[in-house]
Amino acid sequence: MTAPLDVQPTPLALLLLGRESDPKSERGVECPGDLPAPSDPDLVERARAAKAKLGERVFVLGHHYQRDEVIDFADVTGDSFKLARDAAARPEAEYIVFCGVHFMAESADILTSERQKVVLPDLAAGCSMADMATAEQVAECWDVLTEAGVADVTVPVSYMNSSADIKAFTGRHGGTICTSSNARRALEWAFGQRADGAGPQDGKVLFLPDQHLGRNTAVREMGMSLEDCVVYNPHKPGGGLTAQQLRDARMILWRGHCSVHGRFSLESVRDVRERIPGVNVLVHPECKHEVVAAADHVGSTEHIIKALEAAPAGSKWAVGTELNLVRRLADRFADEDKEVVFLDRTVCFCSTMNRIDLPHLVWALESLVDGKVVNRIEVDAETEKFAKLALERMLALP
Numbered sequence: 001m002t003a004p005l006d007v008q009p010t011p012l013a014l015l016l017l018g019r020e021s022d023p024k025s026e027r028g029v030e031c032p033g034d035l036p037a038p039s040d041p042d043l044v045e046r047a048r049a050a051k052a053k054l055g056e057r058v059f060v061l062g063h064h065y066q067r068d069e070v071i072d073f074a075d076v077t078g079d080s081f082k083l084a085r086d087a088a089a090r091p092e093a094e095y096i097v098f099c100g101v102h103f104m105a106e107s108a109d110i111l112t113s114e115r116q117k118v119v120l121p122d123l124a125a126g127c128s129m130a131d132m133a134t135a136e137q138v139a140e141c142w143d144v145l146t147e148a149g150v151a152d153v154t155v156p157v158s159y160m161n162s163s164a165d166i167k168a169f170t171g172r173h174g175g176t177i178c179t180s181s182n183a184r185r186a187l188e189w190a191f192g193q194r195a196d197g198a199g200p201q202d203g204k205v206l207f208l209p210d211q212h213l214g215r216n217t218a219v220r221e222m223g224m225s226l227e228d229c230v231v232y233n234p235h236k237p238g239g240g241l242t243a244q245q246l247r248d249a250r251m252i253l254w255r256g257h258c259s260v261h262g263r264f265s266l267e268s269v270r271d272v273r274e275r276i277p278g279v280n281v282l283v284h285p286e287c288k289h290e291v292v293a294a295a296d297h298v299g300s301t302e303h304i305i306k307a308l309e310a311a312p313a314g315s316k317w318a319v320g321t322e323l324n325l326v327r328r329l330a331d332r333f334a335d336e337d338k339e340v341v342f343l344d345r346t347v348c349f350c351s352t353m354n355r356i357d358l359p360h361l362v363w364a365l366e367s368l369v370d371g372k373v374v375n376r377i378e379v380d381a382e383t384e385k386f387a388k389l390a391l392e393r394m395l396a397l398p
């Protein structure tokens with residue numbers, strides 16, 4: 001039987017994961033006060049004690065991709081949208097400690113009440129995909145679409161994995177947010193939004209910021225062709241597209257991707273099929289189109305977990321999503337005689353997700369015990385208003 005996971009972090013990966021890092025983040029943010037040393041033998045006890053002192057006043061959210069040492073202290077786990085909703089459903093919690101990345105903490109702040117304070121234990125925990133679409137770049141893109149005469153027939157659809165600014169842009173321009181679970185419904189809704197009453201076939205969608213989720217949903221789930229999709233490159237004049245290309249396209253995909261899921265390749269799929277005869281390949285829709293096309297099953301993290309829960313004993317699975325989650329799933333299902341392996345042979349942690357470690361969690365919790373709210377994430381009122389509008393449109397999707 002193949003070992004569930006035969007990958008070990010390299011020294012470089014350990015450095016990227018922050019195991020060897022000092023308290024200064026990649027963004028130059030310094031933790032005020034004392035960040036405990038990773039070698040402190042009392043970290044687990046300190047986290048437990050601080051959480052107990054805070055009681056119902058604190059609610060700790062743990063994204064599926066977080067390290068085990070952090071997940072152990074999460075009150076709930078889930079994907080970013082589920083966690084934001086969980087936080088909103090706990091109004092008695094004054095502090096929401098979000099163990100995830102920056103855009104997730106922003107979404108939690110948008111969806112929670114005024115009196116709830118959202119804390120991100122390490123401000124360096126960003127998301128490379130979300131950072132690939134800035135407000136200025138997207139405003140410029142809209143100007144390009146306007147000049148090409150297509151802005152008035154284009155509806156923006158933004159993936160949850162985007163900054164609050166991009167969500168607000170989406171809300172202002174009549175668009176919606178989507179997750180990897182409801183992207184198809186969001187696109188169908190968007191194509192039906194033509195203000196002039198023309199048929200859905202004539203509309204366009206500007207999909208931000210993950211080109212792969214947009215393309216996979218349009219082609220795999222909605223029967224569009226690859227030719228219906230164009231990629232807008234914010235680093236090129238006019239997005240690198242002619243006005244005619246924009247007019248001919250149905251899906252205008254932003255040139256963004258996830259630096260974790262984008263690493264899986266067709267080669268990984270072929271290799272695992274050779275190594276493990278009869279294996280089911282199960283991947284996230286943030287993977288490249290050729291990987292998704294070669295896989296047996298495709299779905300969000302919640303879908304991946306449910307698929308493995310429902311899988312029969314004796315089945316074999318190669319999973320293409322973040323390594324922390326795959327490793328936990330491999331351990332969890334080993335007792336049920338389900339073999340779960342990581343799709344790729346190389347280490348594929350999300351380095352920014354891994355910025356949140358036990359020392360940062362302890363520091364954030366102990367600071368709250370001392371009455372100091374550190375690393376608070378606050379979205380300004382104007383941005384919040386329009387970002388919420390886009391999120392509410394998603395909640396109202398049929």
Ligand code: SF4
Pocket residue numbers: 065101126127128129130161258259260261322350351352353
């Ligand atoms: S896994 Fe990808 S999308 Fe998720 S936080 Fe990391 S870089 Fe962003």
